[in-house]
Amino acid sequence: MDDLKISKKKPSYPISEKLDQYLSEYNRNFKLPIFYDDLLRYQGAISVFDKDDEDTLWLRVYYNEYDREEIDLALKRVYSNLVSDGNEKIFDFLNVDCIDFCTFGNSQPFRIKVRNILNDNYTHFYVKRADASRVYGLELEHMLSPNSLNFLVYKDTLIEEHIAGIPGDVFIKDILPSCTSPEKAQIAKEFVKFNERCMIRLLGDMRSYNYVVIPTHDFDQIVYKVRAIDFDQQCYEGKLNIYRPQFFKENYEMVKLVKEKITDASIDQYKIEERSIIAKRVISYKKRLTKLIHCMENDKISTDENIEHLRSVIYDYTLDMNFRHSETMGAILKHALAFVKRNYEDVNMKKLS
Known part of the structure; x- marks a missing residue:
């Protein structure tokens, strides 16, 4: 078994003009109400542990009251456009339970947990920096694997649906x-x-x-x-x-x-x-x-x-x-x-x- 060495510091490649046009043509490009950098304005964080009390390498982040209201509304809008047609009527039934941040790996994503308050069903999605490598990978996975994928891109921000498993x-x-x-x-x-x-x-x-x-x-x-x-x-x-x-x-x-x-x-x-x-x-x-x-x-x-x-x-x-x-x-x-x-x-x- 080889001990392969991966490029730990793979650079993040920007979305080119051609790729941006492609994403627009196939409805992957959407004007998002929030950017990755907006979520970096958190005021504090605590470590998230799993059921066995082991560190998951995720941090649960917190914002001041004013920012949190604005962020929650924007994230509900993102969720609605990711999974549906952007209808705002569902906002009253949604709650952003938590926002977690991972400092491990290249993408350093935010994980958003959205819950339906009527039945307590919940799902996750991720907010990441829009790296061209990652976008190409998502599109190729959608076309060449047995699995369809849903994601949105706007400028330097990428929204990915959660893959359960x-x-x-x-x-x-x-x-x-x-x-x-x-x-x-x-x-x-x-x-x-x-x-x-x-x-x-x-x-x-x-x-x-x-x-x-x-x-x-x-x-x-x-x-x-x-x-x-x-x-x-x-x-x-x-x-x-x-x-x-x-x-x-x-x-x-x-x-x-x-x-x-x-x-x-x-x-x-x-x-x-x-x-x-x-x-x-x-x-x-x-x-x-x-x-x-x-x-x-x-x-x-x-x-x-x-x-x-x-x-x-x-x-x-x-x-x-x-x-x-x-x-x-x-x-x-x-x-x-x-x-x-x-x-x-x-x-x-x-x-x-």
Whole structure:
């Protein structure tokens, strides 16, 4: 198991004019009533502990009375536009229970808990700085994964919906050991497919705390899915293995499970299945994906050193000359998706002939 080194201080890349136009075209751009910097005006904070009295690395922040009223109203408006049509009639039934701030990691998000006072149902959303890498990651997740995503961007502020699930590190530690043998086999299969999906779309740093495991009851069994929740490292790193979750020591138990429960032939089959699904999504989202990739090709979201190293490694992996001439991370991703799509179409042509 490799001890991969991640760029701890990945720079935050601004939203380009082309990307901003793309976001407006697909209703991701919305004039927000509050900015990330507004939430930094808190007057005090206390640490948030979990049910086992362990520090979560989140701080519960507090504002003066005047600012809190203004902030609460703005956050209700954000929530309404994120999940609905912006109707203000629901404001009377909403309460902003708490605002938490995380100083750990690149994004340093605010987590907003909104509760419906009529039935005590609650949900969360996040307020972050609008980093271009993260926005590209969210859009690619929406188009190329089985999961749709909802988010809003305005200038330097990003609003993300909460992705429900059991954090991977918690799942591995507390739940995986008690899973049945068939359940472990199914989890192993999902990890193989998740690993392949991340590599193809160049989503990096999927250590166990950057994805969630989602259990769903289906007749007489529980079906598990693995879903990314952190998109900071979209198309940034130069090492290919950073885009492959299997190489992180935090995922050792998952990799061990794959070796124990799945044969090499099955692993290859699951990889083919995932590539085929992604190829179908590339075809289905052709117009939208082409516009997004065009933005990425003309955007700076990594260093020249990372780009040169990654294109060389992927060329050695695929022997596709297109990678040798890729000048940006967007171009590398474009050719990676084209490579997968081309292989899928070649297989289908052989079936027809």
